[in-house]
Amino acid sequence: MPFSSLSEIKSRLDAGETSAVEIAKLYLDRIAAHNESLNAFVHIDPAHVLAQAEASDKYRSEHDARPLEGLPIAVKDIFCTQDGPTRCCSKILKDFHAPYDAHVITRLKEAGAILVGKTNMDEFAMGSSNETSAFGPCRNPWNTDTIPGGSSGGSAAAVAAALTPAALGTDTGGSIRQPASLTGITGLKPTYGRVSRRGIIAFASSLDQAGPMTRTVKDSAMITAAISGHDSGDATSVDNAPAIDWLSACDATDMKGLKIGRPKEYFIEGMDSDVRASVEAALEKCKELGAEIIDISLPHTEYAVAAYYVIAPSEASANLSRYDSVRYGHRCEDPKDLLDMYTRSRDEGFGAEVKRRILTGAFALSSGYYDAYYLKAQQVRTLIQQDFIKAFEKVDIIATPTSPITAFKLGEKTDDPLTMYLSDIYTIAVNLAGLPGLSQPCGFAKNMPVGLQWIAPAWREDTILSAASAYEGATEWVTRVPAGFGGEA
Amino acid sequence: MDIDVNKVAMLARIRLTDDEAAELGPQLSGILGYIEKLSEVNTKGVAATAHPHDAAMPLRANLVTNGNRRDELQASAPKTESGLYVVPKVIE
Numbered sequence: 331m332p333f334s335s336l337s338e339i340k341s342r343l344d345a346g347e348t349s350a351v352e353i354a355k356l357y358l359d360r361i362a363a364h365n366e367s368l369n370a371f372v373h374i375d376p377a378h379v380l381a382q383a384e385a386s387d388k389y390r391s392e393h394d395a396r397p398l399e400g401l402p403i404a405v406k407d408i409f410c411t412q413d414g415p416t417r418c419c420s421k422i423l424k425d426f427h428a429p430y431d432a433h434v435i436t437r438l439k440e441a442g443a444i445l446v447g448k449t450n451m452d453e454f455a456m457g458s459s460n461e462t463s464a465f466g467p468c469r470n471p472w473n474t475d476t477i478p479g480g481s482s483g484g485s486a487a488a489v490a491a492a493l494t495p496a497a498l499g500t501d502t503g504g505s506i507r508q509p510a511s512l513t514g515i516t517g518l519k520p521t522y523g524r525v526s527r528r529g530i531i532a533f534a535s536s537l538d539q540a541g542p543m544t545r546t547v548k549d550s551a552m553i554t555a556a557i558s559g560h561d562s563g564d565a566t567s568v569d570n571a572p573a574i575d576w577l578s579a580c581d582a583t584d585m586k587g588l589k590i591g592r593p594k595e596y597f598i599e600g601m602d603s604d605v606r607a608s609v610e611a612a613l614e615k616c617k618e619l620g621a622e623i624i625d626i627s628l629p630h631t632e633y634a635v636a637a638y639y640v641i642a643p644s645e646a647s648a649n650l651s652r653y654d655s656v657r658y659g660h661r662c663e664d665p666k667d668l669l670d671m672y673t674r675s676r677d678e679g680f681g682a683e684v685k686r687r688i689l690t691g692a693f694a695l696s697s698g699y700y701d702a703y704y705l706k707a708q709q710v711r712t713l714i715q716q717d718f719i720k721a722f723e724k725v726d727i728i729a730t731p732t733s734p735i736t737a738f739k740l741g742e743k744t745d746d747p748l749t750m751y752l753s754d755i756y757t758i759a760v761n762l763a764g765l766p767g768l769s770q771p772c773g774f775a776k777n778m779p780v781g782l783q784w785i786a787p788a789w790r791e792d793t794i795l796s797a798a799s800a801y802e803g804a805t806e807w808v809t810r811v812p813a814g815f816g817g818e819a
Numbered sequence: 820m821d822i823d824v825n826k827v828a829m830l831a832r833i834r835l836t837d838d839e840a841a842e843l844g845p846q847l848s849g850i851l852g853y854i855e856k857l858s859e860v861n862t863k864g865v866a867a868t869a870h871p872h873d874a875a876m877p878l879r880a881n882l883v884t885n886g887n888r889r890d891e892l893q894a895s896a897p898k899t900e901s902g903l904y905v906v907p908k909v910i911e
Binding site: 425426427429430522523536537562565566568569630632633635636637639640647651654655656657658659660661665666667668669670671672673674676677680682685686688689690691692693694696702703705706707708709710711712713715746747748751762763764788 | 822824827828829830831832833834835836839842843846847849850851853854856857858859860862865866867868869870871872874876877879885888891892893894895896897898904906907908909
């Protein structure tokens with residue numbers, strides 16, 4: 331039961347076999363039992379969770395159930411919620427309470443979901459291992475000596491260990507897909523502009539996008555259907571985005587006629603050979619399901635990480651200038667003047683990785699360097715976008731590994747920031763091009779999960795959902811659960 | 820590349836302790852050294868990306884929609900008095 335999908339729980343609720351309160355208690359018990367070993371949640375308020383569940387049961391007794399009625403969903407600590415703290419896992423926001431709900435939180439509430447709590451993450455979503463969190467690292471349920479990926483590591487670990495059936499994450503350079511891959515779950519980054527960013531603490535505004543992290547492809551579709559759509563409060567949320575039928579896209583059982591691109595730049599030296607074998611086997615399975623695999627080239631792939639580490643830090647340095655310790659956030663003791671207050675509060679409040687990114691961005695935007703760094707990176711970004719546009723003239727969808735490696739040990743990559751940055755090599759280009767991407771489990775390498783990444787043209791999440799659903803139905807990877815977390819049920 | 824890390828930190832209004840500066844300097848040089856890779860790409864005549872989908876920014880009417888919520892909005896402030904934010908003296 332705890333490892334049930336959201337849609338299975340929904341069926342049981344709809345059939346009257348269980349109640350929202352019973353479901354909420356089940357997961358609250360699991361959080362109480364297992365959170366200490368994983369550190370997946372950084373805030374939980376059981377009384378508030380039960381109150382929401384009681385209200386949902388009452389609503390169901392009086393009205394038709396809403397799309398996510400009574401379903402528990404955890405959210406990353408980056409989403410502003412009026413209930414409880416919103417700290418982005420940073421010391422600088424340790425006392426912050428958001429005065430409003432993020433748009434997606436409002437949408438989840440309107441859909442009847444039960445908000446379970448706030449999940450651990452890299453500070454300000456800057457990291458690929460969840461080790462930069464001010465609340466300590468989160469651990470991977472498949473091996474608690476390893477990282478769960480990042481930055482949405484808490485959401486990933488919580489879903490993988492069934493402390494919640496689903497969670498929300500955000501993805502700026504892979505922060506939904508990479509942890510989903512490393513913990514053996516499914517995660518979708520929608521097209522840029524599909525989901526409102528209002529009330530999501532900004533990291534890099536031209537790249538950030540929220541999305542679901544779930545056990546199954548259909549569960550991701552259910553949540554995205556509820557949270558997507560135009561919001562006049564976010565100027566980058568796209569009005570008149572092409573509508574798709576999220577749920578029926580998940581009915582696909584084969585891939586007949588589907589043209590899948592296999593970019594040669596994503597199957598390179600340096601990737602783990604077991605990861606490569608799992609992804610190659612997944613492509614063979616796709617062939618059996620009727621797809622045609624076509625070799626393609628995305629020639630500017632090798633420049634994506636460099637472009638990203640100019641653009642994202644530049645945007646971050648601007649976005650994080652708001653933490654001035656005037657309106658909210660940590661203030662140092664006895665500042666002697668304004669400058670002392672700004673500089674010391676920010677030194678004390680931000681962790682090392684956040685400072686590295688802010689400084690990288692401040693440098694790239696500084697006088698004399700702007701053209702060589704920021705402008706150049708934005709031009710390379712255009713070339714990366716054009717690579718995808720050209721590829722999609724030949725294929726319907728692209729399949730790649732999500733990460734070149736499986737989960738690594740805590741502390742293994744913290745000494746060298748650049749090695750950590752390069753672990754996002756397969757996910758970053760998707761954000762630069764604003765495309766939708768999904769990671770789903772496709773095997774194991776030395777007992778650790780491997781993820782398959784699907785990339786589609788803008789607004790074609792339906793193509794991804796259909797391919798991923800067919801693959802999921804033809805394999806048994808989603809039924810695998812980590813030992814030690816009561817996976818017997 | 821050698822960069823003056825304390826100068827950049829001051830631009831970003833972050834004080835660095837000497838230990839932090841000693842650690843961050845070489846790390847930033849390493850990151851920027853990797854980014855130099857971009858200079859290999861011929862970008863002559865390529866437009867810089869302004870928006871992932873090349874969409875125009877929409878306009879909206881400038882209307883008050885959330886009323887006066889001063890107390891709630893100031894609840895997270897480090898120091899307030901009579902509805903004002905309190906900061907160290909700006910002018911001597």
